Amino acid sequence: DSPRDIYDNNLSYVDRSFQRFVTWLRKKGIYEKTVILFTSDHGEQFWEHGASLHGHTLYEEEIRIPLILLAHGMRARIDDVPVIAADMAPTFAELAGYSVKPPYDDAHMGISLVPLLKGRERNRYLHRDIVGRASFKRRYFVYRNWEWKLIYFAELDLLQLFNTVEDPGETRNLLQERPGLAGELERELLRYLVRIEGKNYRPLLSSSLEDNNRNEN
The missing domain is CATH 3.30.1120.10 (Arylsulfatase, C-terminal domain)
Structure with a gap:
């Protein structure tokens, strides 16, 4: 198998594992009370820009990663606004009911995504x-x-x-x-x-x- 085939097989394994996790949450009766975040720390390059794997460049195939967040009570939406991993801490803090203020709500150091998840203040993220x-x-x-x-x-x-x-x-x-x-x-x-x-x-x-x-x- 090619490196890309092996990578795709790993992704399929992750999909099945995630499905088992969600099934377990439902069986335990806590699915509706759980905030689920699915993301990654990096992507992989397959010679699109002359290198393979990760950690070598800052092209999109290495730094653009999936971010799926499920918080019950919020409508499903898809958005292409760039966000960063540091946004997760203030986001979870606000979802838990805590007030998020600077320096924990900073455009460079991480900002809560709750307004974006609710379909509000998109320009704040779009022009970031x-x-x-x-x-x-x-x-x-x-x-x-x-x-x-x-x-x-x-x-x-x-x-x-x-x-x-x-x-x-x-x-x-x-x-x-x-x-x-x-x-x-x-x-x-x-x-x-x-x-x-x-x-x-x-x-x-x-x-x-x-x-x-x-x-x-």
Whole structure:
């Protein structure tokens, strides 16, 4: 079997295991009282961008993961608004009846998804900026919102800019076409990193962006 076939078989096994779990909840009579979250910590790459498995890049196949949340009393809905794993803690806190306030309700550090689950305040999530990194060993960073995504490979001094709405497979790097936008996103990324890692954080230096800005001028 190919690696993708093996991966698909594992997914089928997870599906069956999850079904058994839900059946057990029903038999115990606690299904209606249980909040269920189904997600993952990462995706897998099968050479879509020159690598396999995970932890190597910040392309969608590695970082875009399923998130299914079942909370009884809420209507079923599907939404494509980007969220992050850190949103889960404030979400569960609010579902449990606790008041969620800053710093535990922060756009970068995690915000409750309960309003979104109830079909409210969608714009708050739609216009939210999300920052991430590949790993602590690799200096790869990503800054994204609903439409645009900037990937910065610091070790390679390489920037890539994608429109994930028009190009979900991230096949067209728009850095040369939109250097101004790339620079704006890179500055926002730097502000976030300085905020998280301290004022002495080494600035991002992207010669590829500087070259494009010079060409644009």
